[in-house]
Amino acid sequence: MAPSTPIINSNSLNILDFVVNKGHGVKGLSELGLKTLPHQYIQPPQERFDSSNEEPNKDSIPVIDMSNPNDPHVAKAICDAAQKWGFFQIVNHGVPIHVLEDVKNATHKFFALAPQEKQKYSKSQSVTNNVRFGTSFTPEAEKALEWKDYLSLFFVSNDEAASLWPPICGKQALEYMKSSESVVKKLLEILMHGLNVKEIDETKQSILMGSKRINLNYYPKCPNPELTVGVGRHSDVSTLTILLQDDIGGLYVRNTETMKWIHVPPVSGSLVINVGDALQIMSNGKYKSVEHRVSANGSNNRISVPIFVNPRPSDIIGPMAEVLQSGETPLYKHVVYSDYVKHFFRKAHDGKATVEFAKYTWKQALEYMKSSESVVKKLLEILMHGLNVKEIDETKQSILMGSKRINLNYYPKCPNPELTVGVGRHSDVPTLTILLQDDIGGLYVRNTETMKWIHVPPVSGSLVINVGDALQIMSNDKYKSVEHRVSANGSNNRISVPIFVNPRPSDVIGPIAEVLQSGETPLYKHVVYSDYVKHFFRKAHDGKV
Numbered sequence: 001m002a003p004s005t006p007i008i009n010s011n012s013l014n015i016l017d018f019v020v021n022k023g024h025g026v027k028g029l030s031e032l033g034l035k036t037l038p039h040q041y042i043q044p045p046q047e048r049f050d051s052s053n054e055e056p057n058k059d060s061i062p063v064i065d066m067s068n069p070n071d072p073h074v075a076k077a078i079c080d081a082a083q084k085w086g087f088f089q090i091v092n093h094g095v096p097i098h099v100l101e102d103v104k105n106a107t108h109k110f111f112a113l114a115p116q117e118k119q120k121y122s123k124s125q126s127v128t129n130n131v132r133f134g135t136s137f138t139p140e141a142e143k144a145l146e147w148k149d150y151l152s153l154f155f156v157s158n159d160e161a162a163s164l165w166p167p168i169c170g171k172q173a174l175e176y177m178k179s180s181e182s183v184v185k186k187l188l189e190i191l192m193h194g195l196n197v198k199e200i201d202e203t204k205q206s207i208l209m210g211s212k213r214i215n216l217n218y219y220p221k222c223p224n225p226e227l228t229v230g231v232g233r234h235s236d237v238s239t240l241t242i243l244l245q246d247d248i249g250g251l252y253v254r255n256t257e258t259m260k261w262i263h264v265p266p267v268s269g270s271l272v273i274n275v276g277d278a279l280q281i282m283s284n285g286k287y288k289s290v291e292h293r294v295s296a297n298g299s300n301n302r303i304s305v306p307i308f309v310n311p312r313p314s315d316i317i318g319p320m321a322e323v324l325q326s327g328e329t330p331l332y333k334h335v336v337y338s339d340y341v342k343h344f345f346r347k348a349h350d351g352k353a354t355v356e357f358a359k360y361t362w363k364q365a366l367e368y369m370k371s372s373e374s375v376v377k378k379l380l381e382i383l384m385h386g387l388n389v390k391e392i393d394e395t396k397q398s399i400l401m402g403s404k405r406i407n408l409n410y411y412p413k414c415p416n417p418e419l420t421v422g423v424g425r426h427s428d429v430p431t432l433t434i435l436l437q438d439d440i441g442g443l444y445v446r447n448t449e450t451m452k453w454i455h456v457p458p459v460s461g462s463l464v465i466n467v468g469d470a471l472q473i474m475s476n477d478k479y480k481s482v483e484h485r486v487s488a489n490g491s492n493n494r495i496s497v498p499i500f501v502n503p504r505p506s507d508v509i510g511p512i513a514e515v516l517q518s519g520e521t522p523l524y525k526h527v528v529y530s531d532y533v534k535h536f537f538r539k540a541h542d543g544k545v
């Protein structure tokens with residue numbers, strides 16, 4: 001096709017301005033006839049398509065014939081596929097083939113419009129948030145852009161669609177959405193049955209399919225498809241997605257057993273169905289919202305048209321009562337659906353990370369605490385040996401590690417980090433602290449000889465261990481509970497996760513007998529540990545006081 005813009009060398013081109021602000025999209029870039037991919041689209045090696053991560057000879061996701069939707073075998077095939085793959089294709093689904101053809105043609109027509117016409121629907125120019133022409137996924141948040149343009153249409157009413165959706169494709173998109181409604185209902189009925197939900201009442205109807213969004217995706221021919229992606233690894237945030245793809249191919253789904261990628265071959269007249277995060281959450285993980293991605297293509301343009309069937313933005317989603325009634329532990333908390341979606345749109349595609357937003361963090365915290373138990377025991381054994389304590393009996397075990405507390409600390413980016421602190425100077429009260437920090441840095445420790453501060457550099461995979469006041473007291477000052485503090489950071493958010501290993505609150509702590517047996521003078525009296533902790537929490541951080 002002839003370029004719609006003058007030939008420009010990509011080195012002299014302001015890519016973001018050309019693609020995003022001027023509305024050319026990647027389609028405009030592709031039509032410039034570039035020989036090499038602009039560097040903004042080069043994905044890190046681990047995100048590129050690599051045939052060694054694909055399963056070439058394996059069967060792909062199931063293709064299910066829906067001509068007899070009430071057949072129990074069909075219902076079983078659907079529920080099994082939603083559990084194992086999170087993806088399946090349906091044929092004989094009742095959506096007329098001409099409706100599918102019409103929306104594909106309309107998609108081509110929309111993207112064939114002049115950039116300034118398409119740009120009228122961009123974030124900056126669109127008269128409504130419900131109609132959005134864009135490129136990549138979230139260009140503002142992405143380190144590498146994705147090779148895709150899209151038009152996203154959020155359905156509010158027939159009248160709004162008629163007046164605000166682009167005339168060149170709006171009618172066809174709406175027709176496809178309406179014609180697919182009855183198969184969507186049937187699929188959800190079947191999937192709900194599989195969760196012991198016997199009836200879809202009005203509330204369930206809203207939560208399952210209260211809102212819909214249709215995207216028209218355009219993936220133009222790409223100069224270096226091996227270096228980029230059409231869509232990066234993600235799972236959808238919908239209840240269900242109904243995807244129409246053309247005959248080019250390029251959609252890959254993660255096999256969650258082998259972690260390899262499986263191609264979803266185009267099947268004429270079929271629709272690809274996938275479970276989204278909302279349904280994974282409602283089913284408490286029974287149905288899987290599986291990672292998928294789209295490759296770029298060096299020879300062909302490709303289109304796809306997903307309908308995202310969602311809860312309403314104001315709905316609160318969480319594991320359904322019917323799923324939990326047998327006593328299952330809820331894996332997800334209840335969240336407002338629009339908060340969940342905003343979280344998804346705020347960041348670049350990042351595989352399955354979005355669902356962490358709804359996960360109970362107590363599970364991971366508990367796992368970390370339990371997994372660190374044996375190294376804590378070993379450390380205390382060694383430290384006790386150094387104090388002539390040969391055996392850690394039950395009383396010692398209680399005094400050394402009878403209780404534990406875990407904190408999740410978040411230090412957001414700060415406008416004037418030089419004027420404040422993340423945590424002021426203090427020493428910890430427990431026996432030992434096991435600290436996990438991320439790679440940002442900011443923890444400083446007092447060198448007790450020079451009284452200067454020393455940075456504790458993040459070491460990947462490491463844990464920082466420090467002696468607390470309780471152990472300083474028990475060791476009669478042989479082991480030191482040292483002042484430390486945390487700086488604020490002007491460029492990055494930082495997290496840290498300390499586990500505080502303590503005596504039990506009712507334990508009485510003081511210098512231990514084995515330390516004093518050589519006649520050493522006791523430096524501390526015996527105190528009830530909970531009184532000591534109460535004293536610490538009653539005052540501001542004040543160093544070693």
Ligand SMILES: COc1cc(/C=C/C(=O)SCCNC(=O)CCNC(=O)[C@H](O)C(C)(C)COP(=O)(O)OP(=O)(O)OC[C@H]2O[C@@H](n3cnc4c(N)ncnc43)[C@H](O)[C@@H]2OP(=O)(O)O)ccc1O
Pocket residue numbers: 129132134136137150152154211212213215231234236237238276308310311312313337338339341342345346
């Ligand atoms: C684009 O490439 C994609 C897209 C996808 C999509 C997969 C899905 O599963 S879409 C289904 C999402 N569900 C819904 O849309 C239904 C629920 N809707 C809502 O909760 C709200 O409408 C909302 C989406 C949260 C928007 O709420 P609103 O109060 O109007 O807030 P905004 O300020 O408009 O938007 C918040 C934030 O999100 C960005 N955003 C909004 N819509 C889109 C969109 N269609 N595409 C991309 N980004 C969007 C918007 O830019 C805002 O960010 P700011 O930085 O501007 O504040 C899968 C894979 C893909 O590659």
Ligand SMILES: O=C(O)CCC(=O)C(=O)O
Pocket residue numbers: 215217231236243245250251292293294303304306
């Ligand atoms: O284009 C495709 O095949 C899939 C697109 C997709 O995953 C999405 O838009 O969420």
Ligand SMILES: [Fe+2]
Pocket residue numbers: 234235236292
């Ligand atoms: Fe998707």
